[in-house]
Amino acid sequence: MACSSDDRDNFVLSGVTPRTGKACMTIDERTDHRLPPVVDLMPPGARLDGERLVIGGQLASELADSFGTPALIIDEVALRARARRYADGLAARWPNSQVVWASKSLPCTAIYRIMGEEGLGIDVAGGGELVMALAGGVDPSRFVLHGNAKTDSELAMALEAGVGTVVIDNLDDVERLERLSSREQGVLIRVIPDVATATHDAIATGHQNSKFGLPIPEARALVERLRGSDRLRLDGLHVHIGSQILDVAPFARAVEAIAALGEFEVYDLGGGLGARYTYDDHPPAIESYLDTLTDAARRFLPASARLLIEPGRSMIAETGVTLYRVVSVKRGARRTFVAVDGGMGDNLEVSLYGQRFEATMADRVGGGENYTVVGRHCESGDQLIESVALRDPAVGDVLAVAVTGAYCLTMANNYNGALRPPIVLVASEGARLALRRETYEDLLDRDIVAPPPS
Ligand SMILES: Cc1ncc(COP(=O)(O)O)c(C=O)c1O
Numbered sequence: 001m002a003c004s005s006d007d008r009d010n011f012v013l014s015g016v017t018p019r020t021g022k023a024c025m026t027i028d029e030r031t032d033h034r035l036p037p038v039v040d041l042m043p044p045g046a047r048l049d050g051e052r053l054v055i056g057g058q059l060a061s062e063l064a065d066s067f068g069t070p071a072l073i074i075d076e077v078a079l080r081a082r083a084r085r086y087a088d089g090l091a092a093r094w095p096n097s098q099v100v101w102a103s104k105s106l107p108c109t110a111i112y113r114i115m116g117e118e119g120l121g122i123d124v125a126g127g128g129e130l131v132m133a134l135a136g137g138v139d140p141s142r143f144v145l146h147g148n149a150k151t152d153s154e155l156a157m158a159l160e161a162g163v164g165t166v167v168i169d170n171l172d173d174v175e176r177l178e179r180l181s182s183r184e185q186g187v188l189i190r191v192i193p194d195v196a197t198a199t200h201d202a203i204a205t206g207h208q209n210s211k212f213g214l215p216i217p218e219a220r221a222l223v224e225r226l227r228g229s230d231r232l233r234l235d236g237l238h239v240h241i242g243s244q245i246l247d248v249a250p251f252a253r254a255v256e257a258i259a260a261l262g263e264f265e266v267y268d269l270g271g272g273l274g275a276r277y278t279y280d281d282h283p284p285a286i287e288s289y290l291d292t293l294t295d296a297a298r299r300f301l302p303a304s305a306r307l308l309i310e311p312g313r314s315m316i317a318e319t320g321v322t323l324y325r326v327v328s329v330k331r332g333a334r335r336t337f338v339a340v341d342g343g344m345g346d347n348l349e350v351s352l353y354g355q356r357f358e359a360t361m362a363d364r365v366g367g368g369e370n371y372t373v374v375g376r377h378c379e380s381g382d383q384l385i386e387s388v389a390l391r392d393p394a395v396g397d398v399l400a401v402a403v404t405g406a407y408c409l410t411m412a413n414n415y416n417g418a419l420r421p422p423i424v425l426v427a428s429e430g431a432r433l434a435l436r437r438e439t440y441e442d443l444l445d446r447d448i449v450a451p452p453p454s
Helices: 037-041 060-067 076-093 107-115 127-135 152-161 170-180 216-227 249-259 285-299 314-321 349-353 440-445
Strands: 047-049 052-055 072-074 098-104 121-125 143-146 165-166 185-192 232-238 265-270 306-309 320-331 336-338 359-361 369-374 384-388 398-402 423-427 428-437
Touching: 052 060, 052 107, 060 072, 060 320, 060 398, 060 423, 060 428, 072 076, 072 098, 072 314, 076 098, 076 143, 076 285, 076 306, 076 314, 076 398, 076 423, 098 107, 098 314, 107 121, 107 423, 107 428, 121 336, 127 143, 152 170, 165 170, 165 265, 170 216, 170 232, 185 216, 216 232, 249 285, 249 423, 285 306, 314 320, 359 384, 384 398
Parallel strands: 072 423, 098 121, 098 306, 121 143, 143 165, 165 185, 185 232, 232 265, 265 306, 336 369
Antiparallel strands: 047 052, 072 320, 320 336, 320 398, 359 398, 369 384, 423 428
16 A cells, blocks of 8 residues: 555654554554544644644644634644655655755745754745745755746845746746846756646646746757856756645656756756645655655656755645634524634635635534534635534634645735734744734735825
8 A cells, every 4th residue: 555645754642542653654554543533634743632632732722812813823843843754755765855845835934944944945936935035044045946927126136145046937037037147047947747637727737738837849949048058057957747736646757758858967846745634635655755756766867866856735734723713603594604713814725726624623623513614704705614524613612624734824815804814833842923913003004095185
């Protein structure tokens, strides 16, 4: 049986069966059948205190009391363990390599700092992520700058900061970089491998019609063009086929496809490994994914090549939990709605990609009847979970939605004047705020109020 992703980073689940230290367990081995299954979707190390959910050593409902709701809780211990698992796993299989965290998955200065401390490089897409990565104290020579529409000012910022690698998406990038750079700049070409993936259209990027990168013939012409450049040093190629991919085969096909362009020193194979959002998701383990990439590299790429990978979702999704408070429980014609104090303002994954989530009442974990969890925003599509079993939800209770670490806060917004939620880091020494909740003052702060007519 293939490894499943949730080997849970070798955590010990206190009070119950210890997680084994094995690198790869089967699903049955890793699941403790005495616990409600939703606990297994919580960050590794989550446990129950009686019927109450404990994340990172803290009672979830007490975190909600202390930091308010909605709040994104990130288990720092789990996150660091996952970063090390990725870095050690890749280095063991391909020593000349670097894991580059795709920071779009949770752009927050404290998280950049953590990833930098764990020795990872940082994928930044645009000026904002660049600024946060620098504020996180990460060495810019470890940055990989992405974007299909990088502006002059973003490229100038990146060059000024000393970003190690710029990934060229199009010919306009080349023109801009040659005009703006005053010294040699390492670049990769983003290639479209024309590989199909079984994921949502909105997050598939390896197909021929993708807006990201260049098809193979155009990439081949650009290789020639860059070989004549006196400013841009072509180090190699980049490929990224999409996100939430639950099958390893397309990753190998992408490596084979870009090998047709010849031999280079660097290959950045992107991110894309899926996370386990629901009981029915069985993504490949990090180790299986790394085996696939490095086996393909051994078959198709030069042995001396440097390999980069850019995991985002699979790095961080499972380390996060969003806590909401129930505002209303309403019986409808066919279902009962549990309305919470967040929704599509802090989680767009549902309405953009139809992503399915699981949840539990924080103080009554497991069991119960099926409810529809909806948000507070003025859209019928503002539904967090169509049907989930919850035990006796009541106004004021805390609801914990699992696996919200990636891309939820990233796309948080102010719909209906909602305040974007805080990020709370939990670790053995306690809980600390990494990003404060937005305030109403923040909402008004950018207003330019016209003077009244005289
Ligand atoms: C260029 C690039 N690299 C890496 C990633 C990370 O992908 P994922 O979060 O699915 O691992 C993305 C996001 O889609 C991306 O655009």
